[in-house]
Amino acid sequence: MFVTYKSSHDGILEMIEKFEKNSWINITAPSKEELKEVSQLCNIPIEFLEDPLDLEESARIQYDEETNCTLIINDFPTIDVNGHQLDSYITIPIGIILGKDYIVTVSNQTTNFLEGLIKRNINTSMKNRFALEIILSISTQYIEKLKQLNKQRVKIESNLRNSLTNKQLYDLMEIEKSLVYFLTSLKANSVVITKLFRTNSVKLYEDDKELLEDVRIENNQGIETTELYTRILNSITGSYSSLISNELNNTMKTLTLFTVFLTLPTLVFSFFGMNVILPIADKDPFSWIIILIIAFIFVNLIGLALWRRRIF
Template sequence: MLNIYKTSNEGKIVEIKDIEENCWINISNPTFEELNLVSRQCKIPFEFLESPLDLEESARVEYDKETNCTLIINDFPIIDSSNQHFHSYITIPIGITLSSNYFITVCNQPSSLIENLIKKNINTTMKSRFALEILLAISTQYIDNLKQLNKQRLKIEKNLRDSLTNKQLYDLMEIEKSLVYFLTSLKANGDVLRKMFLTTSVKLYDADKELLEEVRIENTQGIETTELYTRILSSITGSYSSLISNELNNTMKTLTLFTVFLTLPTLVFSFFGMNVHLPIVAENPFSWVITLIIALLLIMWIGLVLWRRRIV
């Protein structure tokens, strides 16, 4: 899909039909023909438009001397559509290409990130500023999504205190997976921001440098928050793993004690039930009481021994 926007004389972003100078071309889930059209008409390297469509593409800054174009690839978070029962996240790349006359964004799928930028009425003629606004929006989205993940974690932790189920553990695994995606992508984005301070292909004015510093601070905050939540989650899962093991040990201990105490009367009754001469006369009406007393005394003796060893 190909959408073209441009800042009007009133300072608002409006959608236009044809590619013009100083316009913003937003490409999402495109066809080969659309990429080829933009590449030829805007004189943009085809690789700059194709690379961000690869979900495994790493964040980086690349400059092409022949066309005087700069490619910035950053990862941003989206909800994992494969998980229908829980809001977990993955990260996908977005490509930002800056040329002398055009500003181009490329992504594998439509995103609310772009829709929010359209509402902000950013000036499409200020390309460097526009790119920094996108990077700031990406960093801010990480912070917002981290807050959502933390709320879900607190809710799961509260439910775990009442009852422990496999679903809750699976949900914690989804949160942990999301945090891994976030941490990897945020660190890669941080490398891109450091390179942008040094590169000369992206012209930055004093106000742009201040905005870039703000983006860097937001990205650093995202990394620190993700690392903190990861440590907390690891501590929680470790504690509950120990709790599960302890409960299992207590259950096995209880079952073992029941087995011991139920086995002792069986041994006594089996012994006196054998067809051999025994010290108790079979015709004695109190023989069954004597047998029961022997079994109870044996149980009490074993129970006392276990209690002294602090097993019971």
């Protein structure tokens, strides 16, 4: 489906029913017929409309001399529908096409962050500046999602101090996966932002360059924050892995000590239970006490030896 907007004389973004010059066409999960219609009416290469629909498409800038159109592909964060109860994220591409008379955005999923632009006074006739506003909004989305991921990480960490469960570890894995998506996409977006400073196909005025600088700062902040959260998460998972290993070692050591202390009396009792002549008379009423004393001596000797070696 696609929706068309255009700025009114009062600077308000309004929805219109048909394509007009200097309008914005927002395309979401379109059919092939819709793509062909937009391509023909707006004189935009069909591949410019199809490429952003590929979830594996990389961020880039492409210019078509024949139609004088520029394609800017950026990745934006969205909820992972295949995730568990935790809010984890993936990144998918969005295409921003700067045509001669139109600006077109196309994505495979709903772009909720564009609703904020609709409520603002955006001039659709200033297509290049509008494109920068969209890219800035994408960078802002990363910062907001990173804050949410960090809040979830802090909550999981506080629960880990009380008890450690597989669910909490799986949640940390989901956060780590989201951070990997973010870092990869933010770095790819950074390359696109840098190219926008040098490209000739997107003409920028002084105000546009200042806005683009804000975009770069926001994107770099997202990269630094993602790297910081990744290091913190790796430190937490590494520390808890060490704790789990330490607890396992303590458990194994305790079981080993129990085995040793239970084995020694068994050896003594087995020796005196043999059907041969023994140093203690079998009819002596105190023989069982002597056997217990011998077993007790062995246990204490072994216990003393283990204590001196600081095994327990």
